[in-house]
Amino acid sequence: MNTTLDTLVDILARDYCVAREQVRPEATLETLGLDSLSVLELMFKIEDRYKVKITDDTPTDLLTVSDVVRYIDGLLAANSATHSRPLEASSDT
Amino acid sequence: MTSRRVAVTGLGVVAPLGSSVNELWENLVAGRSGVARLPSAISQGLRSPIGAAVNFDGKNHFEPPRLRLLDRVSQLALVAAPQAHADSRVDFAAEQRERCGVFVGSSLGGAETTEEGYHTLYAQQSDRIKPYSVLNAMANAPAAWIGIDHGLYGPMLTYSTACSSSAVALGEAARRIQHGDVDVMLAGGTEAPLVVGVLRAWDAMRTLATEDAHDPSASCRPFAATRTGLVLGEGAAFVVLEDWDHALARGAIIHAELAGYGLTSDVAHITRPSIEGQAKAMQSALSAAHLEPQAIDYINAHGTATLQNDAVETAAIKLVLGERAHAIPVSSTKSMHGHLLGAAGALEFVITVMSLTRRMVPPTMHLDAPDPACDLDYVPGHAREAHLRAAMTNSFAFGGTNAVLILRTASESAFPVAD
Numbered sequence: 031m032n033t034t035l036d037t038l039v040d041i042l043a044r045d046y047c048v049a050r051e052q053v054r055p056e057a058t059l060e061t062l063g064l065d066s067l068s069v070l071e072l073m074f075k076i077e078d079r080y081k082v083k084i085t086d087d088t089p090t091d092l093l094t095v096s097d098v099v100r101y102i103d104g105l106l107a108a109n110s111a112t113h114s115r116p117l118e119a120s121s122d123t
Numbered sequence: 124m125t126s127r128r129v130a131v132t133g134l135g136v137v138a139p140l141g142s143s144v145n146e147l148w149e150n151l152v153a154g155r156s157g158v159a160r161l162p163s164a165i166s167q168g169l170r171s172p173i174g175a176a177v178n179f180d181g182k183n184h185f186e187p188p189r190l191r192l193l194d195r196v197s198q199l200a201l202v203a204a205p206q207a208h209a210d211s212r213v214d215f216a217a218e219q220r221e222r223c224g225v226f227v228g229s230s231l232g233g234a235e236t237t238e239e240g241y242h243t244l245y246a247q248q249s250d251r252i253k254p255y256s257v258l259n260a261m262a263n264a265p266a267a268w269i270g271i272d273h274g275l276y277g278p279m280l281t282y283s284t285a286c287s288s289s290a291v292a293l294g295e296a297a298r299r300i301q302h303g304d305v306d307v308m309l310a311g312g313t314e315a316p317l318v319v320g321v322l323r324a325w326d327a328m329r330t331l332a333t334e335d336a337h338d339p340s341a342s343c344r345p346f347a348a349t350r351t352g353l354v355l356g357e358g359a360a361f362v363v364l365e366d367w368d369h370a371l372a373r374g375a376i377i378h379a380e381l382a383g384y385g386l387t388s389d390v391a392h393i394t395r396p397s398i399e400g401q402a403k404a405m406q407s408a409l410s411a412a413h414l415e416p417q418a419i420d421y422i423n424a425h426g427t428a429t430l431q432n433d434a435v436e437t438a439a440i441k442l443v444l445g446e447r448a449h450a451i452p453v454s455s456t457k458s459m460h461g462h463l464l465g466a467a468g469a470l471e472f473v474i475t476v477m478s479l480t481r482r483m484v485p486p487t488m489h490l491d492a493p494d495p496a497c498d499l500d501y502v503p504g505h506a507r508e509a510h511l512r513a514a515m516t517n518s519f520a521f522g523g524t525n526a527v528l529i530l531r532t533a534s535e536s537a538f539p540v541a542d
Binding site: 045047074 | 187188255258
């Protein structure tokens, strides 16, 4: 199964034309070419991909790729704790 | 004050019947129609499921990060405007950029984005409106992107006067050049109205043509006794307008001179056209061009194929041109490319320029049954060779803004016609 980072790399490469090798954990979204509206849109894509709900108090300091990965993993862990079985990632992104 | 002359030095189109001026022209003079049945996804529930769509997929022109910022109305404009720029061979980097600008006409702006937003809200019952919705839907988005792409620091304006929007954009751009405010303008129109909400709204007005039972492509019949209404079309058309001496100095090929612009308002009914308002606009354009009616050799008519327009426009042409009205060809190319609303004036301006340079008048198609109220020479069925000295193109609109543009051939322009 793909890691969260792999999935994020897929989204950034496909929808934002970011070169895969550029998507390193320490890279900021800004240097990858995403402005604030793109980051908002990315959150929508993550919601769709993982069937999670990102709340209005979503941290706005999701600056680096590793921050985003950590945030998604946190949401997934929280979901697993409240569901009897882990959620599977949706494939129709 | 001596007014400067305005040269047309670049042409670009993405329209039904052609995604280049040459392709468009070949289809027009061959009398082909871009009107067809629309996909059922957008035409469901329409009395008449027809339109004039452009064979255009934004994915073939823009990378995903850019594409998501662009409504279809901007996508079309951002392909047509660079064509005009390339044709003109203007090097904006070598220009005083604050003396270069962009004027765009559009009636509806980003209709697809607006529709998608409402679909998300009301049909999907979701609050997931796209973050870019405002930027995609705003009416001035096409002008803004063109300005950004070409680095135009001068005036950037968007005109929305319904079906005369882009004729107004061209006329106003010409005035800025005449007055010496600017040297080079990218001007044109863009419209992308083929979405469910817009189609249904027009359908509700009962102004759309009934689909021809035998041949949907023949549904738009300007000036015919059997005309039943307009057919909506999409597309974009742009031109480069330039100070005449500026164009000469850089060795540009001048396609034609934009010699006159007339602008009047009906101030009557919101939809019903006025003979007087249209006639005054034509008269005003003639005065601006310093031309007598007998100097006009061709009129590209507004010719929407609505019952009202075609009879009123015919009467207005006769009022202004007198005997001359019966001696010259008058055609409506909307019979082939449909009604591009805010982009119509610019598209028909480009077609009129080509009529001058190619020495050929495009036909009015599907005019088999003449209407006694429409008794001019509408060039029915077949294109005709004609050496035109000057031509007029009419654009009228709901709301009553009448815009008329007059073109003269570049060669005739070198030897001014006596008043």
